[in-house]
Amino acid sequence: MRDHDADVIIAGAGMAGTTLALALASAGIRPLLVDPQPFDAQLAPTFDGRSSAIAYSSFRQWRAVGAGEALAPHAQRIEQILVTDGKTPGAAARAPSPFFLRFDSSEIADRSEGEPLGYLIENRQIRAALAQTAIEKGVEVRAPAGAAGLAVDAAGATVTLTDGSALSAPLVVSAEGRNGVLRKAAGIGDIGWGYGQSGVVATLKMEHPHQGVAHEYFLPSGPFAILPLTDNRASLVWTESTERGEALRRASPEAFHAHLMRRFGEFLGAVELAGPVFVYPLSLSLAERLVAPRLALIGDAAHGVHPIAGQGLNLGLKDAAALAEVVAEAMRNGEDIGAEATLERYARWRRFDNVTNALAFDGFVRLFSNDNPLLRLARGVGMAAVNRIAPARRFFMHEAGGGVGDLPKLLRGVAI
Template identity: 45%
Template structure:
C-alpha cells in the first residue's frame, strides 16, 4: 500500500531528481549537499526513520575526521554547525607492546605543529554530525529525504534509472548512488560482486571519562591481538576502538561495566587517571570487503558500499568523504559540459580517480593489521625499528602527518575546502 505522506512529498516535486541516493547515514547526506550546491536535484532514500537518526543522547559513537574531511564539511556548510562540538587532534602517538607491560621504547610521535595547515584532524560525535547533515538537507529545497523507506528493486534504461520503494512508489533519476554500507543492496541488485575476508577480530567500541586531560593527543597502541585506539573527545573524555580476537571480544563485551573496565585498564594504562564509561558499548566484526567495481550503468558506489576496511588507521569515513568529493566534482563538471551524468563515460572518470587511492588504502590497512596484530619476534623487532626510524627522520615524519591529515594525492576541490 502507498504511504500517503511519501505520495504527497513526491507529488510536490516539480521536477524529476537528477540523482537518487540510497543510504542516509553520513556519506549519503554529504553527497546530497555537495550535489545540490552544484545545482543538482537529489532524492535521498533512507531505511531508518528520521527521529532515530536525530537522537540527541550520546550513544558512544564518534568519528576521527582528517583535516581534508573537515575542509569538505566546511565547503558544504556543515562545519559551522558542529565546530563547537569538535575536538582538535593535535598529536598522535603510535606505540607497540603488550597489555599490562607498557609500550615499547620505539614509537612514533606526530605533532600538528610540524605542518602549516593546522590540526591533523578532529573528533566529532555521531549525534552532532548526523543531526547537522539532516538539518542541512531539510533546509535545502533541492533535496528530498524519504526516510523509513527501503529500496526493493532498481531498473536501468538508456534514459534513466528507477528504484522501487517497499510501499510500491517508483522514482526515476539520471544517476543512482549507493551509499548503503558494506552489505549494499544497490551493489547487489546491480550484479557487482565483492572480494574480501574476515580478520577474525572484533572491535569493542565505547566512550570513557578520565580524570586527567588528554590535551588533544590521540594514541594508537598495537598489541598482538589487535590495535587499541584512544581518541580525544571534548572535555575529559575519549573514544576507545579496541580490537581483540573475536571469541575473547565476545566474552569481554558480555561483562558488566565494572568488569569491562577491569579488562580495559591494563591495556589502557594509567596515564589519564581513573576511568569511567559514558554512553553505550558496541562491537562490530572486522573484515575487508571491497566492491569489484565502483560503477555500473547509471550507478556509482560510495563509502563502505565501495570499500569496507579495517579501522586500524581510522580512515573509513574519510575515504568515504573522498568518494563523495570525487563523485560530486565528476558529476557537476560533466553536467556543466552538457554530458549525461549517468553515462558510463562520465562514471568511469570517478572510478579512475578513486581506484588507485582506494587500492592503496585497502592494501595499507590490510598490511598494517597483519604486521602489527601478531607476536612474531622477527616482525616485532622489524616494526619497532621502523617506528623508531620514521620518528627519527623529520621528512618521513612530516609525510606521515600529511597522510594522516588527508592532504596527499589528487585531492578533489571540496577536500581542499573549495566549492566546485
C-alpha cells in the same frame, strides 16, 4: 525526455550519502535521499556508538558544503598522536624505548594552514549536523523507505522502494553500506575476508585533561586506541578476537572496567564508562567495480576497511567529493550525468586510491595484530626510523590528513 524525480537519487542517508547530497546541492544539482531509517532514528544513542577520526581535508569539505558550523562544537582537535608497539599500556606517553612514534600538528602547520592532524567526532553528532544542514538546504529525503530494486535504460534509472513507490533519475548512487541492495541488483560482486576480530567501542570520561592527544598501542591482540573527544571524554577502540569481544560486551560494568584498566593504565587518571559498550565485527570488503550503468558506489558500498588507520569514513567522503565534482562538471558541459563516460571518470579517479589504501590497511592489520618476535622487532625499528626522519613524519601526517594526491576541490575547501 523523461521527467525525473531528481537529478541524483542517493540510497543511504548516512554520513557519506548525506555529504554527497549536500555537495551536489551546493552545485545546484537536485539530490534525493532515500533510507530505511529516518534521520531521527539515526540520532538515537544506541544507533551507532562509534566515533570517527576526520582528516582535516574532510572537515574542509564539510565547511564548503555548509555543515562546518553545525559540526564545530562537537569536533575535538587532534594535536598529537602517540603510537607505541608493546604490551605495556601508557607506554606511548612515557616513551620508554626507541620503538615509539610521535606525530605533532605543529610540524605541518605551514602546509595545513593551522589545521590539526584531524578531528575526532562522535558519529551520532556527525549524523545530526549533516541532517540539520540537509534540512536547512532543502534536500529532499524519503524515509523510512529503502531501495528494493533498480532498473536502467537509455533515459535514466528507476529505483523501486520498500514502500512500493518508484523514483527515477539520470543517476543513482549507492551509499547503503557493505550489503547494499543496489550493488547486488547491478550485479557488482565483492571480494573480502574477515579478520576474526571485533572492535570493542565505548565512550570514556577522563579524570585528567587529554590535551587533544590520541594514544594508540599495538598490543598482541590488535590495536588499542584512546582517542580524544570534546568535554574531556575519549573514544575507546579496542581490538580483540571475536570470541573475546563478545565476552567483553556481555561483561558487567565492573568486570569491563577492570579489564580496561589493565590495558589502559592510569596515566590519564581514573577512567569511567560514559555510555554503553558496542561490539562490531571487523572485515575487509572491496566492490569489484565502482560503477555500473547509471549507478555509482561510494563509501562502505565501495570499500569497507579495518579501522586500524582510522580512515574508513575519510575514504567515503573523498568518494563523495570526487563524484560530486565529476557530476557537476558533466552537468555544466551538458553531458548525461549517468552516462558510462561520466561515471568512468569517477571510477578512474577513485579506484587506485581505494584499492591501495584498503590493501595497505590489510597489511597493517597483519603486521600489527601479531606477536611474532621478529615482526615485532621489524615494526618497532620501522616506527623508530620514521620517528627520527622529519620528512617521513611530515609525509605520513599529510597523508593521514588527506593533503596528498589528486584532491577533489571540496577537500581543498574550494566550491564546485
